[in-house]
Amino acid sequence: MVLIPAQNPQERPAEPARELPPATVSRLTLYLRTLNTLLAEGAESVSSEALAESAGVGSANVRKDLSHLGSYGTRGVGYDVANLSSRIAQALGLTHEWRVAIVGAxxxxxxxxRYAGFESRGFHVAALLxxxxxxxxxxxxxxxxSxxxxxxxxxxxxxxxMVVLAxxxxxxxxxxxxxVAAGVHSILSFAPVALSVPExxxxxxxxxxTELQILAYHAQRLQDPGLDADRPGA
Structure with a gap:
């Protein structure tokens, strides 16, 4: 007799991996950070509203993002923290072994x-050159x-x-x-130049x-709201 494991009623059977929208991927990293904090605190469930608040998005975004993973919360209960954390980690590829070399000391x-946060998120810094x-x-x-x-x-x-270029x-x-020639195809660059790589x-x-310049633009408008009123057609 073959025993079939019971499934959590709030979860659908796993579907073949599919590409997630870039915005969803970005938000999943925020949800995972919150879930890991909740795990450390011993929490067992979390609502979509709590995840939304932690990520600065609407709860509808949370439910849509998590539906891509086949994960659906239970009304009045929310999402199982441990299960959802595992699903997001798997979707983001964090169940693999990621070994990082940093070029530029x-x-x-x-x-x-020296940043300890890499290890806790599944990235082992293996070399510095x-x-x-x-x-x-x-x-x-x-x-x-080296x-x-x-x-x-x-x-x-x-x-x-993975390689980080500093x-x-x-x-x-x-x-x-x-x-790239050495066979590493995941690169994070801090170099102040546009790099050319194969597809x-x-x-x-x-x-x-660039990020500071964007912040300066928005900060300027917060400090002087009249700038927008002076634009033609405003």
Whole structure:
């Protein structure tokens, strides 16, 4: 006799993995952060309204986002925290082993290497590399800085499958090309330059100066609401 496990009535059977809307992916990371906090506090359930408030979105967004995962809350009870956390982690690929190499051991690279939040979110910083002979061989946190001239063997030996580029603009494209050629196709760049990569490579760019400029734009309007009134057609 074959025993079939009972299913939670609020969950539908798992469907084949499908691509999620980019906005949904961004919000799932916020929900997961809240769920992990609730898990640490011993909470067993959470409402869509509570998740919405923590992410700064409407509860309808929460329900729609989670429906992509086949997860539906129970009226009057909400969502099972442990189950939903597991589903989101699986959807985001966090059940895999992600090993990160940071290229660039300047101020930013050193700060990233010391950041304890990566490990708690499933990302293990496995290598830190630089070209400065005065830095190579020094220890930063639990890592010894490797020579970027040995980038390819370091990526292979550490089994790094993600790379963070904390580099000056002048050298970023060359290092990026080497990373791609070495078989790493997930790259996060802090370099202040637009990088060119093949279509199969996932490249995310973080430009803090641009983000500050956007904040300045909105802050200006908060401080002087009359700016919008002065526009033609306002």
């Amino acid at each position: 300047g101020n930013l690279g050193r700060a990233l290497a 630089d070209a400065d002979q005065m830095v190579i061989g020094t220890e930063i946190g639990w890592l010894r800085v 020579d970027v001239a040995n980038l390819e063997p370091v990526l292979a030996s550490t089994r790094a499958n 580099l000056p603009a002048a050298v970023a494209q060359g290092i990026c090309d080497r990373v 199969h490579v996932n490249l995310r760019k973080v430009d803090m100066a």
